[in-house]
Amino acid sequence: MYHKEFEVRDYELDLQGIVNNAVYNNYFEHTRHSYLKSIGLDFAQLHADGIDAVVVKMETEYKNSLKSGDIFRCSLRVEREGRIKLIFYQEIIRDTDQKICAKTRVTVACIKNGRPIEPLQLIERMKL
Amino acid sequence: MYHKEFEVRDYELDLQGIVNNAVYNNYFEHTRHSYLKSIGLDFAQLHADGIDAVVVKMETEYKNSLKSGDIFRCSLRVEREGRIKLIFYQEIIRDTDQKICAKTRVTVACIKNGRPIEPLQLIERMKL
Amino acid sequence: MYHKEFEVRDYELDLQGIVNNAVYNNYFEHTRHSYLKSIGLDFAQLHADGIDAVVVKMETEYKNSLKSGDIFRCSLRVEREGRIKLIFYQEIIRDTDQKICAKTRVTVACIKNGRPIEPLQLIERMKL
Amino acid sequence: MYHKEFEVRDYELDLQGIVNNAVYNNYFEHTRHSYLKSIGLDFAQLHADGIDAVVVKMETEYKNSLKSGDIFRCSLRVEREGRIKLIFYQEIIRDTDQKICAKTRVTVACIKNGRPIEPLQLIERMKL
Numbered sequence: 091m092y093h094k095e096f097e098v099r100d101y102e103l104d105l106q107g108i109v110n111n112a113v114y115n116n117y118f119e120h121t122r123h124s125y126l127k128s129i130g131l132d133f134a135q136l137h138a139d140g141i142d143a144v145v146v147k148m149e150t151e152y153k154n155s156l157k158s159g160d161i162f163r164c165s166l167r168v169e170r171e172g173r174i175k176l177i178f179y180q181e182i183i184r185d186t187d188q189k190i191c192a193k194t195r196v197t198v199a200c201i202k203n204g205r206p207i208e209p210l211q212l213i214e215r216m217k218l
Numbered sequence: 219m220y221h222k223e224f225e226v227r228d229y230e231l232d233l234q235g236i237v238n239n240a241v242y243n244n245y246f247e248h249t250r251h252s253y254l255k256s257i258g259l260d261f262a263q264l265h266a267d268g269i270d271a272v273v274v275k276m277e278t279e280y281k282n283s284l285k286s287g288d289i290f291r292c293s294l295r296v297e298r299e300g301r302i303k304l305i306f307y308q309e310i311i312r313d314t315d316q317k318i319c320a321k322t323r324v325t326v327a328c329i330k331n332g333r334p335i336e337p338l339q340l341i342e343r344m345k346l
Numbered sequence: 347m348y349h350k351e352f353e354v355r356d357y358e359l360d361l362q363g364i365v366n367n368a369v370y371n372n373y374f375e376h377t378r379h380s381y382l383k384s385i386g387l388d389f390a391q392l393h394a395d396g397i398d399a400v401v402v403k404m405e406t407e408y409k410n411s412l413k414s415g416d417i418f419r420c421s422l423r424v425e426r427e428g429r430i431k432l433i434f435y436q437e438i439i440r441d442t443d444q445k446i447c448a449k450t451r452v453t454v455a456c457i458k459n460g461r462p463i464e465p466l467q468l469i470e471r472m473k474l
Numbered sequence: 475m476y477h478k479e480f481e482v483r484d485y486e487l488d489l490q491g492i493v494n495n496a497v498y499n500n501y502f503e504h505t506r507h508s509y510l511k512s513i514g515l516d517f518a519q520l521h522a523d524g525i526d527a528v529v530v531k532m533e534t535e536y537k538n539s540l541k542s543g544d545i546f547r548c549s550l551r552v553e554r555e556g557r558i559k560l561i562f563y564q565e566i567i568r569d570t571d572q573k574i575c576a577k578t579r580v581t582v583a584c585i586k587n588g589r590p591i592e593p594l595q596l597i598e599r600m601k602l
């Protein structure tokens with residue numbers, strides 16, 4: 091399981107004083123891209139090579155709100171689904187009380203020349 | 219069914235040249251808040267009154283990418299689930315070809331003093 | 347003088363309940379790109395053609411805060427400075443009281459193959 | 475001089491593959507708020523206490539573009555101007571080549587009940 095540590099930045103809060111739901115997608119994405127880097131892959135380089143990893147589905151539960159100053163970890167576990175899809179299971183866990191603030195199931199597909207491809211390069215590195 | 223028209227803004231695109239998945243949450247939220255306004259409710263005023271509408275779940279499918287210059291409509295339909303929850307069904311439909319770019323099912327709960335409440339004020343105005 | 351109308355979106359507010367200063371850059375940029383479109387130019391197409399318009403300097407004054415629900419116009423006037431630079435003068439004026447909320451002076455240069463170029467295509471269309 | 479380390483997150487890039495100019499405001503702000511925390515002050519707490527630190531002016535030069543994967547430091551030095559204003563001098567310096575990517579001069583005022591106040595609490599902690 092891969093982990094990435096974050097701290098809430100005040101510009102990520104909305105008028106309710108909590109992290110806006112869209113920002114969790116940013117946290118989840120940055121964790122996925124950091125994970126890719128940790129196994130020798132690079133999102134920007136993949137794009138330059140003509141391979142675009144795109145999110146096709148997200149199922150997210152928001153359980154506890156993150157607030158100003160909160161430190162948290164975003165976890166990541168990846169599975170394969172069928173020939174084409176990768177499923178990322180991710181959780182955001184607040185440091186102070188170890189509570190899950192959000193969890194998501196992200197379905198990703200790789201696109202080349204506008205068509206889904208089997209993500210061989212990724213699967214190999216991810217040892218799936 | 220409520221609709222809100224948008225145009226893609228270039229700062230919403232990522233290095234793939236498509237609207238980043240987090241930005242769809244922004245579109246969906248702005249449409250919900252505009253809908254509230256259209257029925258005489260106000261998200262910021264609700265917050266000032268101590269009632270916070272919070273997203274507890276989002277299930278989003280990304281079907282076609284939005285690009286620079288795209289015009290689209292975001293639709294909204296709302297249902298009640300149980301005593302506490304409101305479910306918003308929303309779709310983003312591109313103008314040029316009427317294709318669905320994204321669709322979501324958003325579960326919202328209202329919180330007062332840290333506890334979920336029956337959203338009576340909203341239900342009445344929404345005629346649910 | 348070019349104008350673009352906007353409404354504040356609640357996700358653009360921070361915990362102070364006012365539009366975060368970074369978001370004004372978004373408003374200013376979207377107005378510049380809309381202006382380009384209005385004179386037959388396209389920021390994304392320019393990039394695809396190898397020409398990148400980049401901001402090299404911004405001098406912004408924040409005079410009055412935008413809040414939830416505010417409608418405003420962003421104005422734009424452009425001048426040339428020397429052979430290379432374009433200067434955009436932009437103001438954000440709130441509808442309700444016609445007060446200036448922010449004003450900026452944006453210096454833009456065009457880059458091709460990593461080097462500044464004379465923005466001939468832009469200058470011609472902008473009639474500078 | 476205060477420093478804060480960052481890494482570029484891919485959602486901060488625009489279609490040119492470089493960090494969008496608005497995002498630098500985010501970096502600068504997060505550095506200022508982290509600095510406040512380091513001297514025992516808290517932006518969110520100040521707001522809860524009725525004191526709002528607001529940016530009234532920013533003069534920013536963008537000198538080199540940040541790209542995917544870049545690590546950088548944001549520096550901060552603060553001075554007083556007159557009785558009311560604080561001036562933050564901030565620079566963003568890329569790790570790989572120690573080049574300045576952006577530098578800014580940010581004028582901040584503190585507002586209480588809608589009026590500027592002498593920021594005594596801040597001045598004392600900042601030893602100005």
